[in-house]
Amino acid sequence: MSAKQKSESAARVVPADGLDALIRALARAGYTTIGPRVEDGAVTYRPVGSAADLPLDMVDEQGGGTYRLRASKGAGYFAHVVGPHSWKRYLYPPRQLMWRASRARSGFAVEAPEPAADKLAFIGVRACELRAMEIQDRVFDNGQFTDPGYRARRAAALVVAVNCGRAGDTCFCVSAGGGPRVEDGYDILLTEFPGKDHTFLVQAGSARGARVVKALRGGRDAGEADLRAAQRRTDAAAKAMGRELAGDAPQVLRENLEHPHWQRVAERCLNCANCTMVCPTCFCSTVEDVTALDGSHAERWRTWDSCFTTDFSYIHGGAIRRGGAARYRQWITHKLASWHEQFGTSGCTGCGRCITWCPVGIDITEEVRALAARGGRK
């Protein structure tokens, strides 16, 4: 089915209260609805029960190492861009039990719990976040290797995407190879038209999405003019990107593995790992074994890990990457360059989280530019 036919089959323009109806319909269909909420001064992804839980008329101002929310009358439900959380938290939880073992009469009885795959509905997924999911699909479910927990959670999750009508100050999805316009990979796609006549264009992208959209009452079927209006919203956001990633980033990095600039980054880098924790594609994990005091019971847990720690590169005899220069170089060259060879795509979606949530505002786009400018590019 072409995109046009699909949208004609289930595309409606509904008044703003249709959003609440949508959330409630998903809950009735057995989904736990997760969406943006204001929490401790930021927009995070938490369970939402109705549209009233969403950050209505809130706009985020972001920069290197800074994030502030402010009220903006008439801005709508999705005027913010991305915050410190990503959907990775739900598809690839920070802490997962791999197996538990109990001492039996002879040996051990090992039990690996079936991965829980609750029916979650993600509300307000941005284009960059859909790309992040597609990138993590290639890591966790790529034909060669499959993480059964990830695959089950991903299959169970229903995606309500939203087109960005605004770009943030640290956004650069356009130059990272994506765009603020959601093209594919959603069950339901929303485009918000805030203001006096506050409406949503609601498009279905899957059979299960279409069932929900068709059941929405009120409003009218969408026409060509509505689709064009949606396009104008994302076009405006695309023109307002706060940052830009150099197109030749992979080459710049590959050609400058030895460069004094790495040391200059290291002088600022805290090795705190915030960039990797907030990155929606970073996937590294470690495992920890815990034991009962009397040795009768043991468990193996998998937790988020980061290439910015000493333990991460520890092998017999010591750690390979002992300081900030080696760790930052590892992270950025993997993310922007060697990820291509490994997974056939860049590891960066241009969401800008690593810039905003770096406590000292280190900017991935600026570091690439600095390497290129300082005589790096031949």
Place this chain on the structure above:
Amino acid sequence: MAKARKPKLAVWKFSSCDGCQLSLLDCEDELLAVAGSVDIAYFLEATRAELPGPYDVSLVEGSITTPHDAERIHKVRRQSKVLITIGACATTGGIQALRNFKDVDAFIGAVYAHPDFIDTLAKSTAIRDHVHVDFELSGCPINKEQLLEVLNAHLNGRKPNVPAHSQCIECKRAGTVCVMVSRGEPCLGPVTQAGCGNLCPACGRGCFGCYGPKETPNTTSLAAWLANTQGLSQRQVRHQFRGITAGADAFRKESEAHD
């Protein structure tokens, strides 16, 4: 089959508030399991019964602040197969190490009616500065889960899961919003070792650094950001690093750079 002898555990106190020893008593449900796995041979806060050394595992709380302490810690070391220090005092000198930056005689003169009764050292120092330490568990107070993990690991012959990475990792795994980025709150999280369960950031406060410096802490960069971007004065930057773990090398050097 003869029952294996249970390892003998001793808990020692030096200059400290007893809070870390309390963490052991605070283990509640697990305390029975601990008592079942070891012989509590010396633990004055819990029992007057004293069994003579040597001890398989000694937990040492507190810092060295008097000539008597400095002598006694060697006796403890000699009687202990494994010596584990617990808490900010034992691992960094504790809050009482603030005197290391001042003239201790002036304090004694100002505080005590008979200064000549007071026999104290000029500095409060970590146990590591006096004897060999097998494992250091930091925190003010220590986290009881981590204490159990350390005991457990030693009893089961494995490495304790006590990561040396930043507090930020703990905050991010928990989903806590960064107080530094979202509200400009000064926070030592990026240079502090995780372990407390991100207590302060989860309550909207910056990290006080109770767990001491993490591995490879870049205090210089954090201090520069606090001063240049968040507008802290030299004095305020100094005070950030001069708290409960002021005596830890990395924090001491950074605070002295802002004297």
